[in-house]
Amino acid sequence: MKQDDLITKYLSQAFNILLLNYPLRSSIAILFAVLIFLGLDAFPVLIELSRASNSANTKYFFSLIGYLIVHIKTIIDAVSGNIISEDIVQVINFIENSNLSDAQKRIHYSEAIAARIKSIGQKEPSKEVSETESS
Amino acid sequence: MSFEKKSMRLKISVSILLAVMLGMIITLFVPEYIQKSRIVVIVCALIGVFLSFALNFDRAKNKNITRQIEIYSNVLKLSRKSSKLSEKAIISAIEKMKFDDSKSFYKYYMATRDPNVFELVEDLNMKQILKFHELQEEVMRKVMILDVGEKTKDELKAMTVTQLFLLEKRKELSKAKVVSIISAAVGAASIYFKISDAYFVFVLPLIIAALLTCFELVLTYRVEKGYFGANKYEAIQLLQYIEKNQDDFDSDGRGGFNRKIFNELKQSPAELPSSIDGGVTL
Numbered sequence: 001m002k003q004d005d006l007i008t009k010y011l012s013q014a015f016n017i018l019l020l021n022y023p024l025r026s027s028i029a030i031l032f033a034v035l036i037f038l039g040l041d042a043f044p045v046l047i048e049l050s051r052a053s054n055s056a057n058t059k060y061f062f063s064l065i066g067y068l069i070v071h072i073k074t075i076i077d078a079v080s081g082n083i084i085s086e087d088i089v090q091v092i093n094f095i096e097n098s099n100l101s102d103a104q105k106r107i108h109y110s111e112a113i114a115a116r117i118k119s120i121g122q123k124e125p126s127k128e129v130s131e132t133e134s135s
Numbered sequence: 136m137s138f139e140k141k142s143m144r145l146k147i148s149v150s151i152l153l154a155v156m157l158g159m160i161i162t163l164f165v166p167e168y169i170q171k172s173r174i175v176v177i178v179c180a181l182i183g184v185f186l187s188f189a190l191n192f193d194r195a196k197n198k199n200i201t202r203q204i205e206i207y208s209n210v211l212k213l214s215r216k217s218s219k220l221s222e223k224a225i226i227s228a229i230e231k232m233k234f235d236d237s238k239s240f241y242k243y244y245m246a247t248r249d250p251n252v253f254e255l256v257e258d259l260n261m262k263q264i265l266k267f268h269e270l271q272e273e274v275m276r277k278v279m280i281l282d283v284g285e286k287t288k289d290e291l292k293a294m295t296v297t298q299l300f301l302l303e304k305r306k307e308l309s310k311a312k313v314v315s316i317i318s319a320a321v322g323a324a325s326i327y328f329k330i331s332d333a334y335f336v337f338v339l340p341l342i343i344a345a346l347l348t349c350f351e352l353v354l355t356y357r358v359e360k361g362y363f364g365a366n367k368y369e370a371i372q373l374l375q376y377i378e379k380n381q382d383d384f385d386s387d388g389r390g391g392f393n394r395k396i397f398n399e400l401k402q403s404p405a406e407l408p409s410s411i412d413g414g415v416t417l
Contacts, residue, residue, distance in 0.1 A: 004360075027340075113370065
């Protein structure tokens, strides 16, 4: 593997982890957190209602909870993990763990993705047919 | 002319926004005794001069071609409705013809529209006028024949899966950047009006915006170099993208089965990615 390939690969992985894989969702979540923090700052009554001590830590806690509430869908996805089917993940794991060179791995990855696209194209008409039959 | 006006309006609004942001930062972070001295004024003036130079440089570079596009699109508006897509066809026609004297063509064009201005044309040769006529006709013919929608469809078909993924991702990232900058502005306003005194509400969204920008740069680099997708995590990301947008990848959509998956690897290490100018545009 080339040097810049490795560096950019690790960088993009780091960014993905920091943004929890959904950049738009996490930026909206941060907007929520900021709004909650400001709301608690502007109306201290809210803290007294929740029977917590009026300190900075409470505000941070509530804004963190707001952040996590926006990310609920991400968490559900991570736990259930059924975004893509298991078979392809197995194939990809097999390619990753095999003893091939990088160029060969690249070819195999592209073949796997192309096969997936083909299978999608073949599934589409059958779905429509089943829908029309049922209706 | 409308093209230039639009870009000018954009530049003015951007500069006003920048000025507001600078003022906010200075009032927030710089201590008061420095604010009252003239150093801040000088620094702001220097930044403004630098920015205006940069903008003007960019403008001078693009001035000629934008002028030509305007002229040709004006010509086209006479006959049929021209959209932004037809401008693409016009650009390619201009590039093929290597037509450089746009000013005199504009004069001639104005004269043909309004007979009172015909005096302007006197300083042109008969040959030049003939040439302009030919060019005009050729452009018209090309645009009439070319179905522009078909052309863009072909361009999309020629793109690889990773490039489509990059397009989608960049749209998402730009939206995320806008949202984070809005939240930064909210935080800064709250600090200014003394609702809150925690700087994290202002600094954290700015850090997120910077992260998003870096992420976009890294992604475009990887895709344009052809590295993207050739490892486990990125292959899974691509598969997720395909799963979400299934309609784009069946035979009737913008793709078809024969689409390439990855960009080709660029062998020469000195070559820089030309993503923003050439390949992928939003």
